[in-house]
Amino acid sequence: MDQEQELRLVAEDGKAWDPRRSVQNSILYLEQNYASVLSVQSLADAARLPRWQYLRVFKQLTGNTPSGYLTYLRMEKAKQLLRQPEGKVWEIGLQVGYRDEQYFYRRFKQVTGIAPGEYARLNRIALQVTDWRGNRCNVPLASRRIIYDDASTLGDLLVLGISPVGANIRCYPVTEQLQETKEIGFPLELDKVRALQPDLVLLSRYGYEHAEPISEMAPIVGLNEYAPMERRMLKLGEILDLRDEAQRWLHAYSERREAIWHKLRSRIEPGETAAVLYYTDNGDLYLLHRRRGLAKILYHPLGFRMSEKHGQLRPQRGSYYISLDPKRLAVLLHADRLFVFYRSSLSEAKARNELHRLPDWDGLPAVRAGKVYYLHEQWNGEDALCSEAVLEHFADFWE
Template structure:
């Protein structure tokens, strides 16, 4: 993976700034948990130690994984969610910055230290993690030398970050230098390129260059170059009937015999075998970025996810009975026995994907994505582009007619919010999936500003606390009735609370208690059904 070089940043008055460590903590997010949103009062640095997560900030979503470090200025808001099956561990370092002018007058500094970017990169990342661990271990509640020494360690860490991320005309970090050579390789992969030549171009010793390169890409330089050439060769093999010698020369290989050998090592087949196989199949890129070859007209399809109705709406009938039911673990033995020729899997879990893809070609699918995006994706995968467009056009007409029918019952600009208690007693506001995909329509309800932030961040939901209800509640509230007894009891306690009773939607009688399983499914089939159910609900209670 290539990380583009950071753009040049405006000057930061480092000469006039003083940095002071306030606290350093090691925090964790256990499997199945979502951390509450935080608003920073100080500069806050997050450094990933282990695990993967999603980091939401200012309506943006970023991957928080190995090598990740993010800096937030005072007044910023962010929220972390664990991504894989492991606990997410990270360091949170808080500090203050003081600006001292030429008259020695101090003032709090709250501007961006790295304008235009919050994600930081350093090499080696292990050194940054080690520095963070030293700060955490050296914490002291007492004034004196221990506190002073820890602040000195902190200054060393800040200097390390500045050196690698504050771009100037006179100095470029080793990471940025290697990134430029990666871009060069992508643009000039046909050239004769050696590690020695690349290291000279980056002004680094060969050993250091290769180490930085592998940390950035996960590969050795020449292996990365070979992959670039093989990838382009695959395209030529499918687009032309040129000889292997000509294709080898086009992509930078010295001769066709070496090209043939490296191609077979990479793909498991010869170039010509690959071309014949691919012309009978469809090659696509799935949600997680895997390039997957779909068999020609697959018949035995297994869907493992939450939006089976998407496939059914296009006339695609998966096999496997109840394998796709929500919450059921993937049964590899049963799936293998069904001998599928394609599996569709709606999670971004690489470990589980690796297990599943051993059974049959596997596509990851974003069940939480917009309905139009999902159906067009399925249309591309299965040669049903026309059917997908027809279904979407028909659905758009039905939705418009439904909202026109409801116009006498809805005031212009009315807002709506969907809440649910889930995973025990925890409270969530729904984002871009399920019932909200019907409610938020140009002729329907609008989201309140805080929910709009959730939608702009492309989030399916967001965990909130009850004392935030007023910020998220719209003119109309749809409270989903959970199936879990624990969650149902938490919901009943919420709607009996004085805070809930004070909400305008509650006082105006615009609260709808609807079954979660029936109303909060986001698949195409259920969304069409909601268009028939919603008018009756709104007209009956308005």
Template sequence: MNLASLYIRLQHYDRFQVDQMMPAISHNEEINYNETNLCTLLIAHSHGIRLYVDKIAIDLQQGSCILISPVQSYTVESSNTEAQLVRFTFETFKVKGMTLNPIAHPPLLCGYPYSLLFSQVKRVLGNEAWMRNPFCSSLSASEMAMMQSRLQFILSMMTQLDQQAAHFQNEEKIKMIQNTVQYMEQHYDEDLTVEQLANMAGMVRWQYSQQFKILTGKKPTDYLAHLRINQAKELLCNSAEPLRKISRQIGFKDESYFSRCFHKLTGNTPREYANIHLHNQQKTVIDSLGREIHVPKDATRIVTAGTDTLGELLVLGISPIGAAISIMKNQVIYHNKLRNIHNIGYWADPDKITELQPELLLVSNYRAQDLQELDAIAPTVVLNSKFRLFERLRYIAKLVERSKEAEKWITTYEDKVRLVRRQLADAYDVGETATVYLKLGEKLYIMGQSGLAATLYESLGFRPSAKVKHLIEKGQAWIEIQQHQINHYVGDHNFILASSQELQTTIHCPQIGTIATLTPGKNHFMDATWNYDDPITRGRLLEVLPYVFKKKTM
């Protein structure tokens, strides 16, 4: 966010309670929302507020601040009758000499919430009695001046969040270290040395170790030890193999050294740990069907069915013993992480699941007639299919006692989003629309708010085109279209997903194939493997998108 060259003039201020569902503009009819340079800053004064920006749902926590651009519409809702929102409405101008020029699309970072400390926000806003008056027209000139200074202070706090993510600027170095981290995660059972990893990153050992610790919080040797011990925990709880064999499976050549390392990191010997976790305590959760489910704490033998559960478990450091990967196994970008996971088909097949003797079932794809049989195998939690990424990840993390890991991932993801949006500032304008086409052989689909489209709409701030917006409002994740309908859904930017083979044909011979009739414009071609909405794909997608926008468009 760049505020240095802008002049901000406060037009209105109010604080209001959020009903179950209300258009935001109804709170102050004096505001002219047709002014093209009028921006809105919303600040969540309470928990449990859901904001819809152009029908796209965004959950706000206490202290969340979000900028709404002049071309966007919004509504808010809350199940909490005490929930409150603070709203600043302001104009932006570009300063040129002594002249103020109104800006139709101010270069502010819109559409993504900044999570500020609520104690700081509350201190800045103050507690004057007049602030509770819902009509900003009642403010005197001095009060408006005071609130203008507070608005600018809040915006500067949001700017500081961007600056705190500056360590992501050195992308090449970070990417090389991240590559070594991924290598360690995939080859922890091999004889790895710090020198070997430093050479892979193109650094000397001391520099690599220093940068590695900044990025991960651990030294390379400690990170590798934790990887190995975490894998040992799973093996100890899921197999009766002797310690000698387990230590070799995770990369330790010496059983005694493995036992000492395990005790140092866990406080238990390997066998003590295994005996403790054979008798897990239980907790009660409510699933999406409203059922009370008694699930074991620290469950390790988990089976999952559904494309929106597997990536979440993996990013939380849990590898399920079984998953519905018959279709997605060779399609997802993290297919290397699936090699030790048993395939239970596309649906939650009770016969295949029974053989795995799970402690917990987490499902979103299942047949209703199988649910009773699944419950008999192990506690079965049915996930809410309407959950968005953060909501889904937090629910699963709480279920498996990994909430800290989930919040750490979300914070890192939000930092990356702000970086990518700065990088793409010249690639698209606030308020532009985007449409995602998926080409599978002869068939063509339009994505609603799922897969790649979720990242574009929820993180990058694109808006769906009118026809796609209608699909989202109807709750449709995708629809199949015919050749003659291809331009009915077109946006300012169009993302065409297809197999790598089809992409080569389309790029080298654009006159061939279904996509040939797409209206010329800003069309971006991507492999269909990016059409997933799990945290692993979403995180890596942010690294790829800047390169996608740099490619020549048709």
């Protein structure tokens, strides 16, 4: 059955023909078929009325013209779809009857005063996301009062242009973005969270023990601060409806890292190896195993390699570091270069002197070659903001 036959049946609903009821039936048809291509003439013909009379009765019933009423129906449906979590602007335009995405964009903005994408950002009821535990969470879109409890990855949020109202900032470098951010304590203090009246709380794995009482204050999402930076950024982009921003940041970071290594390749020999160590104020020495912090720059395809022995070592589950036995350094550390991070409670000179007293330290290949580089632990930060800073200064670390 074609559209004209459908309209005719609507007009002839089995009752005695009445112009007013016939137009009402055509309005009902419009409301059910707003995405179809409908002309005023076809509506008038189906109602068995001359065009001028159909328009007059239509105006009396709706206060609008058929085309204006059709636009109203389409815009109302578009707004409804744009409030849904996963609605895409171009798909919604098609669903409500606009084949041209740009025309839909212009009409929507003309009617509502705001672009469809912006309307979606401001009006979506909730975005459903899955946290690292597999829990489904309803996240309010356009959240403005966000609390973030993990200091080690706080910079992930900052590079996306989000300044939290509360965070664990006591040990975080002071930045302009954190001027208005309030300290929430470590461990997290519930009274401080409650006082900030958040509309979204992002909890780390260690902060998740407070999930139940905090969920009574605001929606929560559990984050895995131990995940690689790329996965963390993509998850934040999903949660905050900033997917494009997260993707752009990751792409720019990757491009900068590759460009830096193209400039530095002449400074290393083919196959040259490196290892990242961490020295504590207790005299303990650790080998960084995973590609985090500085290591994710060092072990770029154009950069250094892990030694074969290094690659065979495995940290304990959930750890980034491997404890090194001082008596086995000659066996474990065959890297051509060593990057040594020392605790903030130590000076570089103190760390250097103490390491030279370890058995076999002076006999290590990198030490004999004068290719050991001492760095303050702040340069081994894993979050996105710190990663930008490390990339900027990377070439200076091993001149």
